[in-house]
Amino acid sequence: MVKEISLAEVRGLIGTKTGLSDWILVDQAMIDAFAHATNDHQFIHTDPARATTESSFGGTIAHGFLTLSLLSTMNYNALPKIREQTMGINYGFDKVRFMAPVKSGTRIRGHFVLADARFRGASMLMTTYEVSIEIENEKKPALTANWITIIQFDPKDRPEET
Incomplete structure (x- = not known):
């Protein structure tokens, strides 16, 4: 994947796969830290013994919002840097779907397709990425979403616009 592009080149990438992140290990320590930060200590996330016997997951799973939040690091790792960019702003998501659980101890990575890029005002470019998070050795993605930045x-x- 291209590591750096100019602002003038962004719109030419619409419809193309613009990034594939490195793998990220989602282990129990990460899940526990997220549970602590969000005060979401549901047993399917934080109690391996109970999650093994009382859930259909066979062990603990990552919070869906933990998986979603990892898109930030995947973005930095995978998408090309825009030379003229002075700042990036997370604008939000459309159609977030949690498709499959991320089990503790598995690896995930992000896939990014640039779906749209539109100039707004004199100094902003709004981009929409179709993103999915792949779970290693699984057919179904952990999540799919449209991410607007x-x-x-x-x-x-x-x-100059042509």
Whole structure:
């Protein structure tokens, strides 16, 4: 994948796979830290013995929101840097779907397809990525979503639209 592009090149990537992240291990320590940070200590996340005997998952699973939040690190790892970008803003998600559980001890990675890129005002580019998070050795993704971000840049760097 391309590691750096210019602002003028972004719109030419619409419809293409623009990033594939490295694998991330989701282990029990990560799940427990997320449970602590969010005060969500449901046993299917934090009690391996009970989750093995009292759930259909065969052990603990990551919180769906933990999986979703890992898109941030996957983004930095996978998507090309835009030379003129001064700041990136997480604008939100459309159609987030948690498709399959992420079991403790498994690895996940993000797939990014640039679905849309539109200039807004003099110094912003709104991008929409179709994202999915693959679970290693599983057919079904952990999640799918449309992720909307805003790229800010100096107005003098805005390319001419054709």
